[in-house]
Structures are given as C-alpha cells and as structure tokens.
Amino acid sequence: MKIGILVVGDELTRGMVQDANASYLAPILQEEGWEVSFIAASGDGGEDIATALRFLLSHSRAVIVTGGLGPTADDRTTESLARAFGRGCFRDEEALRRIRERFDLLGIPWTENNAKQADFPEGAVPVPNLGGTAWGYVLEDEGKTVAVLPGVPSEVRRMFPEGVLPLLRERLSGGGKGPLKRTLKLFGISESRIDEVLAGVDFASLGISLGFYPRFPENHLVLTSRNSDRAAERNLEEAVERVRRSLGQYIFARDEETLEGVVASLLWERKRTLAVAESCTGGLVADRLTDVPGSSAYFERGLVVYSNASKEEMLHVPAAVLEAHGAVSEETARAMAEGVSALAGTDLGLSTTGIAGPGGGTDLKPVGTVFVAVAGERGTVCRKFRFRWNRRRIKEISAHWALEMLRRYLEGE
Amino acid sequence: MKIGILVVGDELTRGMVQDANASYLAPILQEEGWEVSFIAASGDGGEDIATALRFLLSHSRAVIVTGGLGPTADDRTTESLARAFGRGCFRDEEALRRIRERFDLLGIPWTENNAKQADFPEGAVPVPNLGGTAWGYVLEDEGKTVAVLPGVPSEVRRMFPEGVLPLLRERLSGGGKGPLKRTLKLFGISESRIDEVLAGVDFASLGISLGFYPRFPENHLVLTSRNSDRAAERNLEEAVERVRRSLGQYIFARDEETLEGVVASLLWERKRTLAVAESCTGGLVADRLTDVPGSSAYFERGLVVYSNASKEEMLHVPAAVLEAHGAVSEETARAMAEGVSALAGTDLGLSTTGIAGPGGGTDLKPVGTVFVAVAGERGTVCRKFRFRWNRRRIKEISAHWALEMLRRYLEGE
Numbered sequence: 001m002k003i004g005i006l007v008v009g010d011e012l013t014r015g016m017v018q019d020a021n022a023s024y025l026a027p028i029l030q031e032e033g034w035e036v037s038f039i040a041a042s043g044d045g046g047e048d049i050a051t052a053l054r055f056l057l058s059h060s061r062a063v064i065v066t067g068g069l070g071p072t073a074d075d076r077t078t079e080s081l082a083r084a085f086g087r088g089c090f091r092d093e094e095a096l097r098r099i100r101e102r103f104d105l106l107g108i109p110w111t112e113n114n115a116k117q118a119d120f121p122e123g124a125v126p127v128p129n130l131g132g133t134a135w136g137y138v139l140e141d142e143g144k145t146v147a148v149l150p151g152v153p154s155e156v157r158r159m160f161p162e163g164v165l166p167l168l169r170e171r172l173s174g175g176g177k178g179p180l181k182r183t184l185k186l187f188g189i190s191e192s193r194i195d196e197v198l199a200g201v202d203f204a205s206l207g208i209s210l211g212f213y214p215r216f217p218e219n220h221l222v223l224t225s226r227n228s229d230r231a232a233e234r235n236l237e238e239a240v241e242r243v244r245r246s247l248g249q250y251i252f253a254r255d256e257e258t259l260e261g262v263v264a265s266l267l268w269e270r271k272r273t274l275a276v277a278e279s280c281t282g283g284l285v286a287d288r289l290t291d292v293p294g295s296s297a298y299f300e301r302g303l304v305v306y307s308n309a310s311k312e313e314m315l316h317v318p319a320a321v322l323e324a325h326g327a328v329s330e331e332t333a334r335a336m337a338e339g340v341s342a343l344a345g346t347d348l349g350l351s352t353t354g355i356a357g358p359g360g361g362t363d364l365k366p367v368g369t370v371f372v373a374v375a376g377e378r379g380t381v382c383r384k385f386r387f388r389w390n391r392r393r394i395k396e397i398s399a400h401w402a403l404e405m406l407r408r409y410l411e412g413e
Numbered sequence: 414m415k416i417g418i419l420v421v422g423d424e425l426t427r428g429m430v431q432d433a434n435a436s437y438l439a440p441i442l443q444e445e446g447w448e449v450s451f452i453a454a455s456g457d458g459g460e461d462i463a464t465a466l467r468f469l470l471s472h473s474r475a476v477i478v479t480g481g482l483g484p485t486a487d488d489r490t491t492e493s494l495a496r497a498f499g500r501g502c503f504r505d506e507e508a509l510r511r512i513r514e515r516f517d518l519l520g521i522p523w524t525e526n527n528a529k530q531a532d533f534p535e536g537a538v539p540v541p542n543l544g545g546t547a548w549g550y551v552l553e554d555e556g557k558t559v560a561v562l563p564g565v566p567s568e569v570r571r572m573f574p575e576g577v578l579p580l581l582r583e584r585l586s587g588g589g590k591g592p593l594k595r596t597l598k599l600f601g602i603s604e605s606r607i608d609e610v611l612a613g614v615d616f617a618s619l620g621i622s623l624g625f626y627p628r629f630p631e632n633h634l635v636l637t638s639r640n641s642d643r644a645a646e647r648n649l650e651e652a653v654e655r656v657r658r659s660l661g662q663y664i665f666a667r668d669e670e671t672l673e674g675v676v677a678s679l680l681w682e683r684k685r686t687l688a689v690a691e692s693c694t695g696g697l698v699a700d701r702l703t704d705v706p707g708s709s710a711y712f713e714r715g716l717v718v719y720s721n722a723s724k725e726e727m728l729h730v731p732a733a734v735l736e737a738h739g740a741v742s743e744e745t746a747r748a749m750a751e752g753v754s755a756l757a758g759t760d761l762g763l764s765t766t767g768i769a770g771p772g773g774g775t776d777l778k779p780v781g782t783v784f785v786a787v788a789g790e791r792g793t794v795c796r797k798f799r800f801r802w803n804r805r806r807i808k809e810i811s812a813h814w815a816l817e818m819l820r821r822y823l824e825g826e
Contacts, residue, residue, distance in 0.1 A: 216588025
C-alpha cells in the first residue's frame, strides 16, 4: 500500500524553514506497514499544489497533505483540492462555531476571513484542530484517499494520530488498532555491530519486523507487529526480550524516554543528589540534565571548570595532579568528580575532561581524548574515550557518555 | 527560471533521516534568482528515481539530484538516469585514477565495485568530489540540465558551490560571478516588526531584493543583487546601510558569523576575561561559549547554581537578598554576575536566573520570567524578560539574550 506525502508552503521551496512534517509522518506510515511512494514539497500557488497532488495520486493509494489551510489569501490548499476533484465547497457550521469559540477563549478579535477555515470540499470529513484554528479533513475520490492537515508541526503531531490515522487504518488496512510497536534506544554500539548481532536472531517467526533509525549519537530500534491481539502482544514482548538478551547492556531507554529523563527518574527514585564538573563538555551535561522539568530536586549545581585555577580553587584538584598528569587525565577526572560532590555535599559527582579540538591535541593526547568519571558511595569509576568527530560532536558524545555512565552507576552495573 | 530538486534515498522516504540537502540547496537557488518548482524525495528504486525525475523535468528547466551514487547495488541513480535519457554509460579514466588515489591515501583497501563511481551517462561532465569517492556530474538533454551529486551533506556543501553552481550559471543565467549577497542576522525584534520597518525603505531602485529567514530565536535578512559589478557592490553596501539605519541596534552578526563567535571576537580583541553564573539556562550559555574553538583564552569558568546554597556559598549572594527578593529577581541576578566575576577574578561576569517552567510560576513571577545581568568595569546592567514558550525554548532565548547583552556591553552600547 503506497502513500504519498505533500508538504505545501513557499517557506519550504524557498528554503526558509526545514520540513518537519514529512519527516514526522514517514516513519509512522512505514511502521503501519505502508510504503511512502514519494515525498513532494510545493509552493503556495494553487496550480502547483494541484500538479504535485496529481503526481502523487497517480503513484499512491492515498496522499497526506500538510499546509495551506490558514485564513489568508495565500492559503489555497482547499480551493485547489476542490478544483482538482471537480467539487464545490461547503461551510461546516459545527466547525465554524468551534473555531469562533477558540477565538473567544483566547481573547483574540474575530475577523471574517477566519470563517474560511470551516470550508471543506464537498464530501470531506472534517478533522478538528484542538491546538489551532485550521481544521483538517479526509476526502475520498475514485478509490483514493486524501488527508489534509495544517502546516504547523505541533498541530500535525496532535491531529494526525488522533484524527487521521484511525480513518486511514479503516480505509487502507480494514480498521483495527494498528500495529503494536516498541522503540528500544541503544547507545555505545555501532550501527553495523547491531546489524551483525541481530542478523542471527529470529524475529520473522514472531511476526515482528525491525526498523532502524540512527539518531546521533543514539541508535533507535523499532520493533513492529502488524497485528494487535494478545498473541501479537506476547510476540512483541518476546522479540524485545531477544534483543535484550544480545544487546541489553546498550539499551538505555524505551519509546518516548530520553537518557536525561531516565537518569532523572533514577535519581528521583533512589533519592540521590548530583553535582557536575565539566571541562570539555562546557556546560552541555548540565544543560541536558536541566532540560527535565523539576530537575532542581536532585541537580544541586554544575561547574564548568575551564581554567586550571578553577579546578584547583573550587574542586581542590591538587596542583601536583594537574602538573604530573595534566588537566586531561584519569587522575584529574577522578579528582573533579570527587571534588564537586564534596563541594556541593551531594551523593554523586560527575565529571568530564578532554580535548574537543580542533587545536590542543598532542601525540600522546590527540584531539578527541576524553575522560569521564562518576563518584559516589560505591567509589569512583573512570573511563577513557577517543572520539573522531568535530568539536561539537565530541562535546555531544562526551555529554552522552557522561549521562550513560551515571545511569549505569545508578543501576548498579 | 524553474529548478527542481530530487533527493534520493530509502532513508528519506522511510523517515530514518531528515533531508539536509534540499533545505541547503533551496535558499541558494532562490538567491540566484531561480525559483524552486518542486522538491521531491524518492526511494532508491531505479523506477522511482526515473518517475520523480520525469515529473520534475516536466515542470523545470533544470533538476538537481542528490544521492544514490555510491558503490553498492542499492545505488542506482546513474543507471536510472542513463536509461531515462536513453544513453549508455562511459567510464572516466581520470576519475577512476583519482578515486583509487583517494583509497591509497586513506589506506582503505580497494574493492572493484568502487570503479562504478567513475561511470557516467554518455555526454555528462564529471564533477570531482574532494571529500569522498562518489563523483557528481552535469548532463544536458533536450534543453534541460540535470546536475547529480552524492547524498552526503558535507560533500554536497563542497561540490555544489565549486563544481555545479558555476556550470548552472553558465547554462541558465549566461555565466557571471552570480549574485552578490549579504546576510544580516537580527535578534530581539519580531518578524512582523522587521516587515513593517522595512516596508518604508526603498531597495528596488538599488536593484536589491530581500529574503527573510526566521531561525529561532534569530531573524536572518538576506540582501541580494543580481549583478556583481562595482555598481552592484556599491548598491549592496548602500542597502545594508539603509537596513542598519532603521534596525542597526538589532543586528548582531553578518553572513557566517554566530552570536557566540562575535562575542568571542570582542572578548579576544578587548583582552577581556569572562565567568558565567547560570540558573534557568542550566549550562546552555557556557555550552554555547565553549563551542567556539580556543574559548579557553577568555572563558575562565561557568557555574550552574541551581540550589540557593550554591548561590550563597560560591557567589556570596546574601541570604537576605534571596529571602527578601527571591532567587528570581533583579537583586539576585546582579549579585550573581558580580559574585562570579569576583570569584573567578575575571573582567566580566554574566548571569541568568528565571523560571523555565512548566512548574514553579506564581502570579507575581509567572513561568517565563527571566533576569539577565552583566557585571564589569562600567558597572552592572540587568534586564527583566517575560517569555511565552516551552521550557527548552525559554532556556534557548534566555541564553541568546545573555550573549546579546554581553555583546552590547562589550560594544559599549
């Protein structure tokens, strides 16, 4: 079953913004067992929208369109679609009432051009927009299905799973709850190694298919079962168990969880407090930890100790250690983690020190050399890394390893 | 003059990665004075590539294709194009020699399938790849031009401006150096306000067109002159001057410069050192400052003072101030900036404190209330903000304002 995606907007063909809707929709369609025929982006012109739509329809059973549903003269998706299908438009009074209500609720003065957002091609089933005023709709024509959504990514993310996907399943897959899926997030193992390991695991006999999504520096594995009955649920759990048996140590999260979120939950559950001392990651570890709402409950403070003076004065890293081993060394990393935990009076201390480059590397300590240490009640652990990326990516993967080492420490690994 | 863009790869139609090539190419084509007809993404199948290419060619004078040029059986762009144009392929010996040289240079064993990367449709002009092994090419057919590049974004960014754009200019615009352009980066003013202000400014008589690219939280303004002679250069400078006269205070950078890069240059030139104390931005200000290579020369340390204890102990923010005014207050922000500068012995101190949400807001200090302070030889300045975004965006715009206030302080504004 092939589905096309059409994203509409001059801002896309002019390169003003990067598409965020096709890249959101494509993996979902893939996991439903449908295939994306083509993705197309067209400008706001009515003729362009119709041209791209005709192309996609001629190669697809269904097309999902986003964008061009707003109140202004630039928004021509509905009029263009109605003309392409030779239909008139109707005004949906229920939609109009609810769009007006939203204006009242937000205290925004109503202007008449907004009524356009309650106009739909004849025969269309309106899809409510709970996060905005441009409603979507689903339309059938000569055995093809067209689903239309506004262009605002947050509205698509709400309306598609709630209002469109169930209708598409009904029309394209005979209804049902849709596939069961589980995302496993892995870190610290390469794409090709995961491939190799899983090549020897039998998923087919469980009716489970595997999708693979690299998201630097993580690798996401999506297990999907086409059915959704009790047997399928058991098979999915069995498939997850099989992945866990061969790759368990690399799995840090499931589904919507993030690494910083998992670390936050562990700190919260175990009632542990944390302080961080960063050199090469320059504040990125603290930044990620404080992205979690409520992080002040366990994150006491963070220090970005770029100068040697700051390492000595605040963390009491001995000058002798800095002199003998250098700021980028296991000894310094350990002293930083222990020092920041002592300074802040926290249960745990986490530290990073390394050479992010492009300058500053030597033969013995080339660019990309990084040490991460965790200090706590079970003693201090430290690990040395050698990364081969640019400055920003070295910061990112170092921060990720810092959080991952903390997670493993908290898990008692 | 209309140009289509085709990005090829199963990883795109399956949603495994987000397109980075069409979004790079579209604004460049726009600034050249060409219009992007449609952007299409197709999978790796030979039939799919040909179908999408035919669609784009029927609506465009030229098409730029990226992807599907590698050595494996999955890479079918060239064979698919040759068939679509009814041509055979030839092996370019010069290309083959240079691709083999690259393998030798990198010490990678040569395998025969790599020779495929020196095969081109008959009549094609090869485009060397200095950053990889898949060469590109430009092909003419029945008055249409097709330019083909590999899918790796970093290779596209190198090969397109050097190897493809000059050829396209020759064929589509009669040669020349291409348009002159200048990007002005603005912050602290809304899109609609910029629009309003510039509506009254005459650019047309200078032969200058304006492009507008919002990049949260910045707004980028691109001024373009179609000509590239001395008169055009003068007109471009005059247009920049006209923008500066009405919006100068909001312009923080030009062209490839970043805000942290501009701040870094100012600190470097003025031989000033900096320490940062962050609360609500949680390390993001330090993270951005340390993204600049060589930042250890002026960035002495950063503190993420999440707890009140850390503000008192390390920064000597008086307990009385915290009690009377709260951690989120002008008084605390000032004490933090002055305290961190005193602690670190730096010329300047920069601080942020606020409520990033979603919890923690009150009637008097709702979520999004943020104070930023800069302390230095000209005294301490502090500013209060009220942002209406989610937690991550509040962190991002607060960090941006912190860097911007530092920039203005250094500029003596």
